[in-house]
Amino acid sequence: MNKAVEEYNFFDPEVIESPFDFYRAAREEAPVYRLPDTDIYFVSRYDDVREALKRTDDFSNNILEKLNVPLKNPEAEAVYAGGWPVADTLLTLDPPRHRVYRSLLNKVFSQKRVDSMQGYMAEIVNELINDWINDGEVDLLNRFCVPFPLHVIADQLGVPRTDLELFKFWSDCFASRLSGFADADKELEDAHAIVSFQRYFMDKVDQLRESPEDTIISDLAHARIDENRLLHPEELLSIIQQLLVAGNETSRATIAGGVLNLIENSNECKRLRSDLSLIPNAVEEILRLETPSCGLWRLVSRDTELAGVQIPEGAMLMVRFASANRDEAVFQQPDKMNVCRHNAGENLAFGRGVHFCLGAQLARKELEVAFTALLARTGNWRLTEGKNNLRHWPNMILRGLEELHIQFDKVQ
Template identity: 45%
Template structure:
């Protein structure tokens, strides 16, 4: 949380009468955890009066929904997007969006996931550590002598983008374009974008499609050792390869998810250490705590606030009736502060024993494919920053850090840091 003013606004938002609470409230978006606590205590299953979906806020209730894929489908596009907007890209000459990965249900889901599993396996990610370290230190080298950086633009955006671009087999020189493509998807799912922003995102999505259709055509002729080639060669349940719309939908999710979660988690982790100097001292004194630091960052203020499901039939969650066709918002970030699962949940504690049981990466069949890679990127970064950037602090003269507007993702717009370069 960015400061006393933001904290007070977040607290005030949670003090409204229950029927006025909405995740769309800008003060809740900026500082949501007081509202989450209110919902867990007063209405664990609550219909948002503005957004229209049912918010599920407690850990155990969310786990039950995640496990019941027959009743609670991940194919939410038709229910979530306003009429006429789901395939708006087609209006601008693009391909239709199809359910894939996080929006696909069993059994089809596994056919999208299987070709990618090997790239993000624990063994493969472990082998990638020297490569990740090289990228990390090269980026830090660019600003270390200055004693100052805008960490989001100079590190947390380019670092994971470079890595996912390399894994996809596309050139790093196109990183600015990839960031625009990623921003288009996050705008579409933000839940707060206006019509003009949604149209921009749809047009940018068509640019994404045209770019990657060319890449797909090239790799059909000249296959290489990368994710895109693996996806081209994959077989679906009918023995046929993925269609172009399927390939594009998978790649869109991979590109965005492959950078946004890490970007948001790393910048938030550094801010949390600055805001909690006792925890900063603990990890500086013992760098073996870095891995649990990563888990506690993901638990305490994760990069994904929640994802949606749609009820395939009349159902019930924690005694609350859920009509068929209803959209359910699983609020992972609230579950990660659930006192029943995480005692003392409002404290940022890098020695927390069960921190790794957080839901920041989801659970079940939709557990984040890139979780191992994201964790490795965070671990490598935290070690490098703590070793090379001493006396880490917020740079004076800049506004307090604030978050991008979204009810799904949670990331800092900017993070201005000052530090003393290590000798």
């Protein structure tokens, strides 16, 4: 029997692992649900999520101070003190200031630029596949889903291939810091990693200010805002950090989750293989089902209401994209995969409104290129027995598989 919404504890790692019954209960019983003993309001329906994203005067992205829970490990605090403080730039700013930073980056991620990257992306993907195509079995997460988006964003940020491992480690440490589940030792490791990341990129910015290159980071190093000033280190680091985390963990999770969905729904996989022109729609369906950026915070900036629920100033909203994407009022049979779903593209995996994902076009292109090559070059996907726990990261705002080992037949 289905449980009532109050019987779930959102912070329980098992609920985070298998959240869909909780989401359904929340949508049915309390679409704007105050989590017991907290000042967090959990928004689970599609329409309410969209409305919350639109009302930037009521629901602010300026959340860093509120979320800054003291670290468990004082040594980690000391390490951070040796780096740069984090400035509010894109994700954590509201209009009108948000626009100043957003407009710097809009051009860089334009559809035209992304379209021109298709061939370059296909080359990366095919090189990765060449490495294991004759093996019949692969750790797909670590030998494809992780390195592909990492290569793309590292190239965009002008990081040499020799530093990719380091780059991945930093990205993981940022995700761990955001997870809310790091223990004291992990906090210290994350702090050291994040401060080394800061030093690495500030050295790079200094070099690029001397001799510019044709990369995003070089453009940022020379960008001017306000009274024609260069960006401060805190601003540059905040932007680079967001590009790093937002561009890696999410795309990797979507590729891995998509492959798993296609293995578990072999008829959908067959449909896709027989007509590769369905891939763009299948990508939307995968984004809907996986929603790797599963929920984000908003700070309530004045007393207000949402869906008839009174919400006081200072409370937090948990805007749950992953629940909105399974709202039965919008998506029929929402838990089923349907690569031909007519409105798959209405998913909210990239958010909506002023903070709509800056990398959405880039990510869509990555996903299309990845699934096209995987489907064309490998067939008969199976999970490798005994090697998959099928669990996800313990993380409240990002969702992704911890491992994915598959067997396959070589096609070409």
